[in-house]
Amino acid sequence: xxxxxxxxxxxxxxxxxxxxxxxxxxxxxxxxxxxxxxxxxxxxxxxxxxxxxxxxxxxxxxxxxxxxxxxxxxxxxxxxxxxxxxxxxxxxxxxxxxxxxxxxxxxxxxxxxxxxxxxxxxxxxxxxxxxxxxxxxxxxxxxxxxxxxxxxxxxxxxxxxxxxxxxxxxx
Amino acid sequence: xxxxxxxxxxxxxxxxxxxxxxxxxxxxxxxxxxxxxxxxxxxxxxxxxxxxxxxxxxxxxxxxxxxxxxxxxxxxxxxxxxxxxxxxxxxxxxxxxxxxxxxxxxxxxxxxxxxxxxxxxxxxxxxxxxxxxxxxxxxxxxxxxxxxxxxxxxxxxxxxxxxxxxxxxxxxxxxxxxxxxxxxxxxxxxxxxxxxxxxxxxxxxxxxxxx
Numbered sequence: 001x002x003x004x005x006x007x008x009x010x011x012x013x014x015x016x017x018x019x020x021x022x023x024x025x026x027x028x029x030x031x032x033x034x035x036x037x038x039x040x041x042x043x044x045x046x047x048x049x050x051x052x053x054x055x056x057x058x059x060x061x062x063x064x065x066x067x068x069x070x071x072x073x074x075x076x077x078x079x080x081x082x083x084x085x086x087x088x089x090x091x092x093x094x095x096x097x098x099x100x101x102x103x104x105x106x107x108x109x110x111x112x113x114x115x116x117x118x119x120x121x122x123x124x125x126x127x128x129x130x131x132x133x134x135x136x137x138x139x140x141x142x143x144x145x146x147x148x149x150x151x152x153x154x155x156x157x158x159x160x161x162x163x164x165x166x167x168x169x170x171x
Numbered sequence: 172x173x174x175x176x177x178x179x180x181x182x183x184x185x186x187x188x189x190x191x192x193x194x195x196x197x198x199x200x201x202x203x204x205x206x207x208x209x210x211x212x213x214x215x216x217x218x219x220x221x222x223x224x225x226x227x228x229x230x231x232x233x234x235x236x237x238x239x240x241x242x243x244x245x246x247x248x249x250x251x252x253x254x255x256x257x258x259x260x261x262x263x264x265x266x267x268x269x270x271x272x273x274x275x276x277x278x279x280x281x282x283x284x285x286x287x288x289x290x291x292x293x294x295x296x297x298x299x300x301x302x303x304x305x306x307x308x309x310x311x312x313x314x315x316x317x318x319x320x321x322x323x324x325x326x327x328x329x330x331x332x333x334x335x336x337x338x339x340x341x342x343x344x345x346x347x348x349x350x351x352x353x354x355x356x357x358x359x360x361x362x363x364x365x366x367x368x369x370x371x372x373x374x375x376x377x378x379x380x381x382x
Contacts, residue, residue: 009311015330016301016308019322030313055329073313 008075014066018054030072060091172212173267176274197373205261270357286339
């Protein structure tokens with residue numbers, strides 16, 4: 001059971017999360033010293049961003065930092081709104097790896113169906129503010145629910161149907 | 172109903188000087204005139220909002236200050252608060268942003284910067300729009316209570332300024348290179364003449380008193 005006040009989040013505009021001028025300063029609130037912060041950033045291969053100005057980060061970098069800040073205070077769950085919005089392919093992969101590494105339950109709100117198919121264990125499809133279908137990702141994607149709502153199916157699903165197999169990942 | 176950008180600047184400078192030298196009568200009369208001028212051009216709903224805002228600026232501080240300093244001292248402080256709040260509110264509402272852009276470009280400031288200034292003036296509108304989103308985002312990083320409120324203005328202000336700069340940038344990219352000229356020349360109105368005359372008379376009175 002997740003306590004409501006202990007949910008970390010990263011929203012569509014990641015820059016709203018920032019309150020300090022550099023990336024290191026943002027994390028100092030949660031770590032005892034700069035070395036610990038740099039070690040933490042190094043674990044995610046983004047130590048090079050430590051001295052960068054937070055409001056000058058690219059969208060992808062800002063998204064990564066925003067998610068890392070959201071998990072730094074040890075929340076019991078994480079909510080991420082449109083994690084791939086405005087991201088390049090490399091940044092998308094970094095966000096994907098980061099979300100996979102998080103040890104708490106993660107709820108993602110996304111229109112990026114390829115990304116959802118790749119990363120989610122369970123999917124809940126919402127239409128006009130209501131959940132219309134939910135369940136294990138493969139069941140939902142191969143159950144014709146996506147196309148019946150007028151959304152284009154991910155290529156993995158289209159190819160999977162042609163091959164008669166339930167493919168989840170592209171590449 | 173608008174006032175000339177240069178006159179607005181004059182008003183702000185004079186009110187601040189009058190407050191500094193304790194010339195309260197003159198400092199108070201000017202924002203009252205401007206508020207009356209502003210109210211004449213506003214619909215009833217906006218007048219109501221303005222009145223509520225001024226009540227918030229004056230009544231709660233008066234109660235708190237009365238408890239700390241006593242009623243007379245509290246009136247003096249609250250009066251100054253009201254003068255500052257009403258001056259800036261009226262001036263910012265009465266300036267025509269496009270005229271300000273023109274005036275600023277005439278002073279040699281680059282078009283991009285000139286466009287940014289009136290947009291930054293819309294700071295309050297933008298901030299009220301994004302305050303909810305920012306609050307949620309900051310709660311998402313574990314900030315609560317006092318810490319949350321202290322940090323709230325940072326992303327709000329930075330975003331307002333960044334958005335204004337981006338909007339200005341996109342406007343200049345859309346062939347608005349000569350926006351200063353296209354913006355339209357600032358017009359000197361009768362109200363501007365009256366305000367400037369009032370400031371000059373106030374200065375004259377001050378000089379005569381000091382002799």
